[in-house]
Amino acid sequence: MQMDAQDEHRWLLQLVGEWRYESEAVMGPDEPLMKFQGEETVRALGDLWVLLEGRGEMPDGDMANMLMTLGYDPQKGRFCGSWVGSMMTYLWVYDGSLDKDRRILSLDAEGPDFAVEGKMGKYRDVIELHGTDHRTLKSHTLGDDGQWHCFMTANYWRK
Template sequence: MNTEPQNEHNWLQKLVGEWTYETEATMEPDNPPEKFGGIESVRSLGELWVLAEGQSEMPGCGSATTMMTLGYDPQKKRYVGTWIGSMMTYLWVYDGEMDAEQRVLTLNAEGPDMTAEGKMAKYKDVIEFKSDDHRVLTSHVLGDDGQWHKFMTANYRRKQ
C-alpha cells in the first residue's frame, strides 16, 4: 500500500498554502452576478492528497465552510476528489483530467440542478494556474441546450 508520489501528485502540491479569493457567481438565472470573497487553507495529506478548507460569506447563505479533497488514482489514470459545503447536504464526487500543458485541471461531477428541484445536472470545475501565486477556478453546468454555461469564477491569490 506504500505508494510513491507521481508527477500528478506533485502537481497537486502547488495548491498547498494559504489563499484569499474573490468570487463572482450567478446565483439565480437572469439575475446579475454577485460578488463575495473568502480564505482557503490547503494542506497536504502525505504527498498523495490535498485538503482545501474554505471560509466565506455567501450571498443568501451567510457564513459558509467548504472542504475539497483532491488526489490522483494511478490505476484509473484520473484525478479524483470530493467537495462538501456547510450550505448543502450533497456530497460532490470529482473525476478529472489534466491538460497536456499541465496548467488546467478539469474536474467533472454530477449534482443537484440549481434551477430545477429534484433534477440532476452535469458540472465541471476548472482549476487553472496563472502563476504559482494566482489560480482561477471556473464552474460550469451543462445546460439543456447541450452547452456548458459558466456560472462562477473565483480568483485565488496566495497570501504573502
C-alpha cells in the first residue's frame, strides 16, 4: 500500500538537514537555569516521515542521544510521532497539529511527571520555524493551575 504525501508531510521535510542547537532548561522548582548544546541530523524516511537524531550534553554534563520520529496521519488529520532518549526508559508518543499560519507544530504527549515519582503528566513540545535556517523547540508541562509552563527552550541553526 503506497500512500501519497500530503502538504503536512512536505511541511515536515523542511526539517531535513544538519543542525546545531543551544538549549536552556529549568529542571525543577528553585533550580538554576542550565545551558547545554549539541547537534542534530534530520533525515527523511521516504516522503512520509522524518527522523530527528540528536546528540549532545545534558544539563548535568552527561552526553545523551535522542531520536524523534514525526509523520502525519491523513485519516486522523493529525501529526504523530515519538521521542526516546538514552537518559530515560519512557517512550513518548506525540499527537499534534499545525497552527493556521503553518509555522508552529504543537505536539502533545503524556509521560512521567518530573516532580512527582509515579505520577503521569501532560506535556507539549512546540516546534516553530523562523525561516529556513532557524527553528526553536519549546517543551512545556501542564501545571496544576491549568496553564502550560515552558521548562526548556532549544534554538536550532542549520549548519
